[in-house]
Amino acid sequence: MTDLSHCAVLKAVKQQQAKTENPLPDKRQVAASFSKAAASYDSVAELQRAVGNELMSRLPETTPDRWLDLGSGTGYFSRALAQRFPLGEGLALDIAEGMLNHARPLGGADHYVVGDAENLPLRDASVDLMFSSLAVQWCSDFSSVLSEVRRVLRPGGVFGFASLCVGTLYELRDSWQAVDGMVHVNRFREFDEYQRLCAASGLQVRSLSVLPHVLHYPDVRILTHELKALGAHNINPGRPGGLTGRARIQALIDAYETFRREKGLPATYQVVYAVLEKPATV
Template identity: 60%
Template sequence: MSLSPDKRHIAASFSRAAASYDQVAELQRSVAQQLLFDTLEPLLAAKQIQCWLDLGSGTGYGSRALYGLLPQATGMALDLSEGMLKYAQPLGGAEYFIGGDAEHLPLQAGCCDLIFSSLALQWCGNFPQVLAEAYRVLRPGGVLAFSSLCAGTLHELQSSWRQVDALVHVNRFRTLTEYQRSCADSDFKVLHLELEPRRLYYPDLRHLTHELKNLGAHNVNPGRPEGLTGRARIQALVAAYEGLRTSQGLPACWEVLYAVLEKSEPS
């Protein structure tokens, strides 16, 4: 699997986070549960799922949930990060664990009935290509269900950094409009597409940045600062973020998109 420099950086970041990810992934588990049980499960009653793919499977939480819901189906877990796959494989859930890129799936056309992907596709640079690849590997009537992060995620951290310098410190994500346009322009039928903000609160900035590091979700954008951040700049960041404190703590907003797309049956 040949990866671009940016994707190698993303894969390495998540590989380093594999052992610590589940300890701090409360939001990620909650989003996966909502996508699977609230958004997707009611639509599966009329589907015959023989094979599913957990795309961007991470530590395998979604794979194990899918196995519990669809125990008779063959499951595949695919991730860019070798470290995540090595961590997940002993925990089960999927029958096959595959290293691969969502933009270039190493799978045959028409090989599965369901693609499930929770909080992974925001790391893909070419989202229309992701949709095209998902469409290719799904059988007619197959479903792509995904959650992703949109622009506005961690806007409090971003605005606080802007008071310190003009460098890129926070991951950039696609806008809701970009997701809507890409889905509408694809060959899929859009069954569900909804944005839901999630707001978490932290006792201090250190708890937030520690969580982001343990998730492997700290800054992976081009243009990010290299090397250590000086004490004066960190103090300025803390002071700026403290200006947003509420009675519940320091807020951090996550803009979560839930979507279900269907590959139409041939007419």
């Protein structure tokens, strides 16, 4: 076999592996990426603020004895939850230890826990309210997340979450597709799958909807810089390795320019909002 044909075979094998592997990012890479981004995250978190505030507005009026910020990140919404529920005991849980180390000195929660949403290190029926904003999209097994939520919530407890679904960053995805056809944008679940999994969770669905949030940027470089600062840059299986050459970057810029609007280059996020409740009698 010639070197050329050998390379072709290896490339084909890698492409097939990318198709058959779990399309969502490995949680160890997620933890490492967000830990690295802890110091820069809050400076570029416009979307995260908007989504989290919208989710807060959708929570029912309640007075939890104990609340959990699931995927708490830098602790911005742990502090918001502490202000809204001053008499409740607060837990901040994240898979990225670097995020918790950043959040702890800023206060908000009573306890900071390194943990995985698919296998929560919490007792059964120990939490009244669970809040999760833009975290569970990184979980490969969302049915396990919902199972753990049902286990940890007390009867009558509420789980409010915001996540991302297919259609997020479609402008960036389509622009890269025009350049090289490779995976450069993180994949997310279909909204239909969120509907199906929530309906089958054993939790009562009080509300479940998808709402687009569109941000605008003066150029592509600022958008990609922001994604990196957030730790939300491409961490998909099958992503291209190595540096991106100048010619490919220029091709990306040219392709993205076709989306330009009066406000700038749009970046669309399809945000799933849900409020689920554990039945008072199980």
